[in-house]
Amino acid sequence: MSVAESQTDLATLNQAQREAVQHTEGPLLVVAGAGSGKTRVLTHRVAHLVEDLKVKPNQILAITFTNKAAGEMRERLERMLGATARAIWILTFHAACGRMLRREAERLGYRSTFSIYDDQDQVRLVKACLEELGKDPKRFSPRGIHSQISRAKNELVSPEDYLARVASFWDQTVAEVYELYQRRLHASNAVDFDDMLMLTVQVFERFPEALAHWQKSFRYILVDEYQDTNHAQYRLLQLLGAEHGNVCAVGDQDQSVYGFRGADIRNITEFESDFPGTHVVTLEQNYRSTNSILRAANAVIEQNTERKPKHLFSDLGEGEPVHVVELEDEHSEARFVAAEIAGLIDQGLSASEIAVFYRTNAQSRVLEDVLVRQDVPYQVIGGPRFYERAEIRDATAYLAVLVNPSDAGSLLRIANRPRRGIGDTSLARVVSHADTTGRTLWEALADPEAAGVTSAACRAIRGFRSTMESLMAQAQDLPVDEVLERMLEKTGILDTYEAERTIEARGRIENLQELVGVAREYRQQTADASLAGFLQDISLVSDQDTIADDRGLVTLMTLHNAKGLEFKAVYAIGMEEGIFPHMRSIEEQGVEEERRLCYVGMTRAMERLTMTHTLSRSLWGRRSYNLSSRFLDELPREVERERLKPSSWASYGSPASAAARGGNPGLSLSTGDSVRHASLGEGVVTALEPGGVVTIRFAEDGTERRLMVEYAPLERIAE
Numbered sequence: 001m002s003v004a005e006s007q008t009d010l011a012t013l014n015q016a017q018r019e020a021v022q023h024t025e026g027p028l029l030v031v032a033g034a035g036s037g038k039t040r041v042l043t044h045r046v047a048h049l050v051e052d053l054k055v056k057p058n059q060i061l062a063i064t065f066t067n068k069a070a071g072e073m074r075e076r077l078e079r080m081l082g083a084t085a086r087a088i089w090i091l092t093f094h095a096a097c098g099r100m101l102r103r104e105a106e107r108l109g110y111r112s113t114f115s116i117y118d119d120q121d122q123v124r125l126v127k128a129c130l131e132e133l134g135k136d137p138k139r140f141s142p143r144g145i146h147s148q149i150s151r152a153k154n155e156l157v158s159p160e161d162y163l164a165r166v167a168s169f170w171d172q173t174v175a176e177v178y179e180l181y182q183r184r185l186h187a188s189n190a191v192d193f194d195d196m197l198m199l200t201v202q203v204f205e206r207f208p209e210a211l212a213h214w215q216k217s218f219r220y221i222l223v224d225e226y227q228d229t230n231h232a233q234y235r236l237l238q239l240l241g242a243e244h245g246n247v248c249a250v251g252d253q254d255q256s257v258y259g260f261r262g263a264d265i266r267n268i269t270e271f272e273s274d275f276p277g278t279h280v281v282t283l284e285q286n287y288r289s290t291n292s293i294l295r296a297a298n299a300v301i302e303q304n305t306e307r308k309p310k311h312l313f314s315d316l317g318e319g320e321p322v323h324v325v326e327l328e329d330e331h332s333e334a335r336f337v338a339a340e341i342a343g344l345i346d347q348g349l350s351a352s353e354i355a356v357f358y359r360t361n362a363q364s365r366v367l368e369d370v371l372v373r374q375d376v377p378y379q380v381i382g383g384p385r386f387y388e389r390a391e392i393r394d395a396t397a398y399l400a401v402l403v404n405p406s407d408a409g410s411l412l413r414i415a416n417r418p419r420r421g422i423g424d425t426s427l428a429r430v431v432s433h434a435d436t437t438g439r440t441l442w443e444a445l446a447d448p449e450a451a452g453v454t455s456a457a458c459r460a461i462r463g464f465r466s467t468m469e470s471l472m473a474q475a476q477d478l479p480v481d482e483v484l485e486r487m488l489e490k491t492g493i494l495d496t497y498e499a500e501r502t503i504e505a506r507g508r509i510e511n512l513q514e515l516v517g518v519a520r521e522y523r524q525q526t527a528d529a530s531l532a533g534f535l536q537d538i539s540l541v542s543d544q545d546t547i548a549d550d551r552g553l554v555t556l557m558t559l560h561n562a563k564g565l566e567f568k569a570v571y572a573i574g575m576e577e578g579i580f581p582h583m584r585s586i587e588e589q590g591v592e593e594e595r596r597l598c599y600v601g602m603t604r605a606m607e608r609l610t611m612t613h614t615l616s617r618s619l620w621g622r623r624s625y626n627l628s629s630r631f632l633d634e635l636p637r638e639v640e641r642e643r644l645k646p647s648s649w650a651s652y653g654s655p656a657s658a659a660a661r662g663g664n665p666g667l668s669l670s671t672g673d674s675v676r677h678a679s680l681g682e683g684v685v686t687a688l689e690p691g692g693v694v695t696i697r698f699a700e701d702g703t704e705r706r707l708m709v710e711y712a713p714l715e716r717i718a719e
Helices: 003-010 017-024 036-051 067-087 093-108 119-132 142-154 160-163 169-186 193-206 209-219 233-239 291-301 330-346 361-373 391-405 407-412 426-437 455-476 482-490 492-500 505-524 531-542 583-587 589-602
Strands: 028-032 058-065 089-092 115-117 190-192 220-223 248-252 279-283 323-327 352-356 379-380 555-560 567-571 605-614 616-617 622-624 640-644 674-677 680-688 693-698 704-708 715-718
Touching: 003 017, 003 036, 017 036, 017 279, 017 555, 028 036, 028 505, 036 058, 036 248, 058 067, 058 093, 058 616, 067 089, 067 426, 089 093, 089 291, 093 193, 093 209, 093 233, 115 119, 119 142, 119 169, 119 190, 142 169, 142 193, 142 407, 160 169, 169 190, 190 379, 193 209, 193 233, 209 233, 220 379, 233 715, 248 352, 291 589, 291 605, 323 330, 323 407, 330 352, 330 361, 330 567, 330 605, 352 361, 361 505, 361 555, 391 407, 391 455, 391 482, 391 492, 391 505, 391 531, 407 426, 426 455, 455 482, 482 492, 482 505, 492 505, 505 531, 505 616, 555 583, 674 693
Parallel strands: 028 248, 028 279, 058 089, 058 220, 115 190, 220 248, 323 605, 323 640, 352 555, 352 567, 379 555, 567 605
Antiparallel strands: 616 622, 674 680, 674 715, 680 693, 693 704
């Protein structure tokens, strides 16, 4: 590419983008609003350095946060620069540090051939350290302690520094494990992911000649998503850029939502003081969303304090107004959203262009139930579907054994979950003994000595069987939801997750509490509620057809997983105080990050944004009556607000209403009626349920589907 061609290419950028590309000397902060083309700026800036300023490719370090982002940038630059682009360091923080550390490892007593332990290796080593120190891994969760060690490393806190800060017995245990953990890693010539950053910083701080080498190697440093950097990453960049100052940070403090992972928003808010002489360029033109969506997002984020002023605008026109809808409860909300989505699909919008966002994973459960019944194809991003999550499968496996002790598959799943000293070898011996003697696995567990397992395993097996027998007796008299609560308590499942003290464990607890809520709903809505009936009910919901669907998949995800994505239509559900913003954030003064999270979700929408809240909601096993989210109060007056009662869903006047897509709000059916479905063909009504749910056996494939009469495209066939 010639200089002339390069300049012509720069002409395709807007004025602010060109300024960010061409201001190459000294520190530069590019405040890149959502959808403002920051990737174009980064790639054009690199191309400008190489083609126009003749900077050697290997003198450029471009840092991204994911391998996918690094790959996309590399591909773009190869199209622009050809093979020259391959010499540029376009890497994640960990990959870049790994390369540098291989060269410098011997300075810290490591060999350049060091191993990198993955997450499972790390947790396994922590467990071994606990046992070596005489600590009980059941009392001190290896994963929870590893999480604390990881956080310390991201803050560049050494084992010695951590020990000096000890303020509790828990901290003392973490400090002891941390020190031994590092010694064991070093003895194995191994590092973990966090070491790759921390050790590289240690090399730079302790060995000036090593730092000088790498400062000279990289004359220009570019960092994407700078608002997501932690302290170790910040310090690394500060050291590398101290000599020449050519550090270009691209980010948006309004999209800093990973504080729980250690990201420090001060890194971007204080960039100008950390790098004196910083030039600031603000990218405000949005290439994704309509102006009605952007005005709503701007109105919310402007309530945050201590942010750099930024006001997104677009050339894409006004578009549809943002909709805020109030509904009765979470079931009304789910049926409303499902009907809207089905209507959009019927109008020709691909399901893959539609997304539903929520604050916590547990919120997807009710919506998933309705989408399955409505035959709307969907996928859950950032985690499995509700009933496929490991903690839910564990809980339902326990219940399955209470109903049917002969269920060997469920027994094998739960025997050592949570860990109770029944290892795979012991289980294999009991299984073999059961097969040999013609007994069920449950019967064989009553006499573990006969299987030849160790005395310790025998005690663990007898304790497990005793707990299950006690629960079986209680299950005869207690309601389903109370049986589930007793099981979660007596088996130690909740205690195990509580002991982990991690964000992931808290999410698992919330999902289990939501399962208790599902059981309570089942008991309240079913005349002859039983544990077996409950298990059958949720298994039917979770067994979604695996038939390929050419309509694509609606995307369901938490707001944290939505960052960096875009969809033509977005539904943000659960916009209520205590849910979003989350109660934990309200109590811990973390509302500003929650508001940034709301802003991220809103700016994913390209053409259509709908936000819903309910008067009451059952979540995490309890019903609450919440105020609408403060974020809804902050929206501009132009936003369209509606309050829908259950009877008004079918006549809802939006383009996605049931009527618009061929629904039947007034259709009355009886068992035995012949019906025709718009896409599934002809069938016969086999059952009717309260709430307008109908079961139909379809002639073409013999399957039975549960559908909502109010929304399904059904018609009765005359006899």
